[in-house]
Amino acid sequence: MRVLLAIACLWLLSGCAATRPAEIGRSIHQAPIVAEDHGRGRARVYLIGLIHGDEPEGYQALDDIRRLLRRHPGIRVRLVPDMNPDGRLAGTRGNARGVDLNRNWPASNFTPHPQRGESPLSEPEARAVHDDLLAFRPDVLIVLHSITRGGPFVNFDGPDPAADLARVFADAAGATGDPRWRVVPSMGYPTPGSLGTFAGTDMVIPTLTVEFERGHDPETARQAAVAGIDAVLARLTATRRRPPAPLPFLP
Numbered sequence: 171m172r173v174l175l176a177i178a179c180l181w182l183l184s185g186c187a188a189t190r191p192a193e194i195g196r197s198i199h200q201a202p203i204v205a206e207d208h209g210r211g212r213a214r215v216y217l218i219g220l221i222h223g224d225e226p227e228g229y230q231a232l233d234d235i236r237r238l239l240r241r242h243p244g245i246r247v248r249l250v251p252d253m254n255p256d257g258r259l260a261g262t263r264g265n266a267r268g269v270d271l272n273r274n275w276p277a278s279n280f281t282p283h284p285q286r287g288e289s290p291l292s293e294p295e296a297r298a299v300h301d302d303l304l305a306f307r308p309d310v311l312i313v314l315h316s317i318t319r320g321g322p323f324v325n326f327d328g329p330d331p332a333a334d335l336a337r338v339f340a341d342a343a344g345a346t347g348d349p350r351w352r353v354v355p356s357m358g359y360p361t362p363g364s365l366g367t368f369a370g371t372d373m374v375i376p377t378l379t380v381e382f383e384r385g386h387d388p389e390t391a392r393q394a395a396v397a398g399i400d401a402v403l404a405r406l407t408a409t410r411r412r413p414p415a416p417l418p419f420l421p
């Protein structure tokens with residue numbers, strides 16, 4: 171009885187809004203790829219903490235992000251902390267076969283290439299997240315990256331409210347003390363087979379690609395990540411609560 175009581179207390183203290191991580195697939199080296207559910211609301215956000223193995227900034231902020239999610243129980247967030255465990259351990263952009271997991275998607279602009287894979291979803295990591303993403307059917311997708319030059323910024327793909335949420339993220343991240351945060355509508359180079367093109371353009375899921383500055387102070391990135399995601403979730407909550415527009419006056 172005491173044990174049950176202790177578990178119940180821990181559950182309540184944890185915010186009782188997160189489920190145990192579920193394995194959604196395995197990497198080439200058989201590392202599990204997991205997804206965690208946070209919150210229970212109707213608005214649905216899919217969040218990927220790491221896709222390029224040499225971009226750890228978002229991944230390093232995940233404990234703070236999990237704490238933040240407890241403050242937004244009205245939004246259901248499915249978090250994939252790390253979709254490239256082999257690349258993260260090796261410190262490489264791609265997976266263990268050298269394929270860029272952000273170019274291996276069945277996007278309308280996919281073309282085969284050794285660094286993109288011989289076909290869309292040829293890589294088990296991309297397949298796992300693709301199937302989980304489509305099953306979850308998010309209202310918004312957020313993917314955390316970092317970039318050597320030109321960062322930090324938020325790029326977006328897809329329909330409204332993608333542009334608005336990118337602005338909300340960049341403004342909140344910038345308010346933490348790094349005024350360079352801005353919205354960049356286009357990456358400025360072709361991205362065949364990218365997740366942003368697949369999810370945002372082809373599947374019309376508003377998609378934010380967040381680019382922290384690579385190798386910068388991790389604490390700065392952590393504060394920006396938490397502030398940006400907090401602001402996006404608050405905006406989604408406010409949008410959901412907005413009363414329906416009044417009916418037009420009919421004479």
Ligand SMILES: [Zn+2]
Pocket residue numbers: 222225315316
């Ligand atoms: Zn990246």
